[in-house]
Amino acid sequence: xxxxxxxxxxxxxxxxxxxxxxxxxxxxxxxxxxxxxxxxxxxxxxxxxxxxxxxxxxxxxxxxxxxxxxxxxxxxxxxxxxxxxxxxxxxxxxxxxxxxxxxxxxxxxxxxxxxxxxxxxxxxxxxxxxxxxxxxxxxxxxxxxxxxxxxxxxxxxxxxxxxxxxxxxxxxxxxxxxxxxxxxxxxxxxxxxxxxxxxxxxxxxxxxxxxxxxxxxxxxxxxxxxxxxxxxxxxxxxxxxxxxxxxxxxxxxxxxxxxxxxxxxxxxxxxxxxxxxxxxxxxxxxxxxxxxxxxxxxxxxxxxxxxxxxxxxxxxxxxxxxxx
Amino acid sequence: xxxxxxxxxxxxxxxxxxxxxxxxxxxxxxxxxxxxxxxxxxxxxxxxxxxxxxxxxxxxxxxxxxxxxxxxxxxxxxxxxxxxxxxxxxxxxxxxxxxxxxxxxxxxxxxxxxxxxxxxxxxxxxxxxxxxxxxxxxxxxxxxxxxxxxxxxxxxxxxxxxxxxxxxxxxxxxxxxxxxxxxxxxxxxxxxxxxxxxxxxxxxxxxxxxxxxxxxxxxxxxxxxxxxxxxxxxxxxxxxxxxxxxxxxxxxxxxxxxxxxxxxxxxxxxxxxxxxxxxxxxx
Ligand SMILES: Cc1ncc(C[n+]2csc(CCOP(=O)(O)OP(=O)(O)O)c2C)c(N)n1
Numbered sequence: 001x002x003x004x005x006x007x008x009x010x011x012x013x014x015x016x017x018x019x020x021x022x023x024x025x026x027x028x029x030x031x032x033x034x035x036x037x038x039x040x041x042x043x044x045x046x047x048x049x050x051x052x053x054x055x056x057x058x059x060x061x062x063x064x065x066x067x068x069x070x071x072x073x074x075x076x077x078x079x080x081x082x083x084x085x086x087x088x089x090x091x092x093x094x095x096x097x098x099x100x101x102x103x104x105x106x107x108x109x110x111x112x113x114x115x116x117x118x119x120x121x122x123x124x125x126x127x128x129x130x131x132x133x134x135x136x137x138x139x140x141x142x143x144x145x146x147x148x149x150x151x152x153x154x155x156x157x158x159x160x161x162x163x164x165x166x167x168x169x170x171x172x173x174x175x176x177x178x179x180x181x182x183x184x185x186x187x188x189x190x191x192x193x194x195x196x197x198x199x200x201x202x203x204x205x206x207x208x209x210x211x212x213x214x215x216x217x218x219x220x221x222x223x224x225x226x227x228x229x230x231x232x233x234x235x236x237x238x239x240x241x242x243x244x245x246x247x248x249x250x251x252x253x254x255x256x257x258x259x260x261x262x263x264x265x266x267x268x269x270x271x272x273x274x275x276x277x278x279x280x281x282x283x284x285x286x287x288x289x290x291x292x293x294x295x296x297x298x299x300x301x302x303x304x305x306x307x308x309x310x311x312x313x314x315x316x317x318x319x320x321x322x323x324x
Numbered sequence: 325x326x327x328x329x330x331x332x333x334x335x336x337x338x339x340x341x342x343x344x345x346x347x348x349x350x351x352x353x354x355x356x357x358x359x360x361x362x363x364x365x366x367x368x369x370x371x372x373x374x375x376x377x378x379x380x381x382x383x384x385x386x387x388x389x390x391x392x393x394x395x396x397x398x399x400x401x402x403x404x405x406x407x408x409x410x411x412x413x414x415x416x417x418x419x420x421x422x423x424x425x426x427x428x429x430x431x432x433x434x435x436x437x438x439x440x441x442x443x444x445x446x447x448x449x450x451x452x453x454x455x456x457x458x459x460x461x462x463x464x465x466x467x468x469x470x471x472x473x474x475x476x477x478x479x480x481x482x483x484x485x486x487x488x489x490x491x492x493x494x495x496x497x498x499x500x501x502x503x504x505x506x507x508x509x510x511x512x513x514x515x516x517x518x519x520x521x522x523x524x525x526x527x528x529x530x531x532x533x534x535x536x537x538x539x540x541x542x543x544x545x546x547x548x549x550x551x552x553x554x555x556x557x558x559x560x561x562x563x564x565x566x567x568x569x570x571x572x573x574x575x576x577x578x579x580x581x582x583x584x585x586x587x588x589x590x591x592x593x594x595x596x597x598x599x600x601x602x603x604x605x606x607x
Contacts, residue, residue: 061475061513126440293419
């Protein structure tokens, strides 16, 4: 694998549209796939699924808890419901229903959380999910995904549609930076290796993947080679690849559009603590609620940029060297 | 100016300041902000016991805006009452603002409760009403919720609890503007809400949402209730009184340019002069 310089180009298509394309395609193949909305169809971009399959689309209204358990009931009868709301509501308002009606009951429900983290922008702190993975990660049997771009999103949906599982996928609604070439393949639970390097491992998900790749180029300019993983499956974590990377590079930085507690950084820290303790740092939101502002402003404000990842990389490399 | 004219002017100013605030932000929840301008004018104009220069006055009446996404309309009312300078309205949704899109009690003087997750406001209002009663105060707690918001099961849990606890100082308004985010409320999840609340044991009344005198009368009537919590259903139209929002069916959240705002403000003044405010001639 040869490292090429990363250019951050936004996709022409909003991520919610890539999602809806994938849902329609899955719906064409499997007539039991249903779309459940909670009065956020316009925001989540599910209108085209409804236009294509009006009899398989239900906008239940502003009742997330009910929607989640109803989806579980639909699954009892063999349907495959995809439930849509903002990440704050899909996680926090549905937490008990996801636990009992879906996971504990062993059913097949797909949950989508829109406006992930800073992408909630001017909807502000009440709508800015920095804890959705944290809320759901300790529930047995709930898989957590955060695709980094439209290619990853389009690849993931048919995979999870074919499996009997409780899955939560978070996404921004708008356009994100392209990471993958069309046709790239993804296996749920397997992190993608995006860049080889011996000096430090950067592990990111979602919109932080492009920042990690930019950080790797900045570091390369200083002669530091970073290994970059897109950990689009947060739960179950790809422990083998995380541990192997930590062993190869001796230090790790995680980067996520989420609180450092409960999400990717926590998951990686737990895995490394048990299997391969190496110096590590977590880039993410620390001890703060969200607030209003553009996504760009919020990424600067919460320190979610390539330069923040670089500084953390320098610190872990120093700690690694001090130990040698 | 008599009281009616004063309140009419106040509601017009709430609309104008809200439209200007959203113009500065570039976009926002215009539809649902417009349909509560008149009830806000009545509440803050004559009915609520408040001290704008002492927002935390313990004996005040409280306000919880359950449909917290319409914060800008409440901010306009508060600014016009002197809770904070009018020019704060230009900072809505700017980084570091004290006026975020959804109500935040820690950021804004005069905001009694943080809201934004629909369905939680009425429960919080009931809690405030219970707390005030435990404190031996007879202050009232007003709460404005959306007709879409009523779909949240939590609202009906509060409906049961508030009746059981005889929270007679709780006075809710339902902004029945017939629309929610994805379209018509009746198309998403309908029903006769007066009957629903009545069956839960609430004192129910219904008024035209911009009839200032009727709103005043019903608030006073609700304040006389000895046991039952009250709900006043405001029969309104989403976007009412704002020309560019009235034209648009999907007016939950709109881009607001200077041109659109200017046009809407001119139209408000024109309707006031013509005696057709807020609805205009077509209504
Ligand atoms: C629990 C929850 N679910 C979803 C939303 C997203 N949302 C914001 S406003 C809105 C529609 C509200 O409709 P309604 O209560 O009728 O308010 P209005 O039309 O008066 O603005 C929705 C679904 C939310 N804020 N909270």
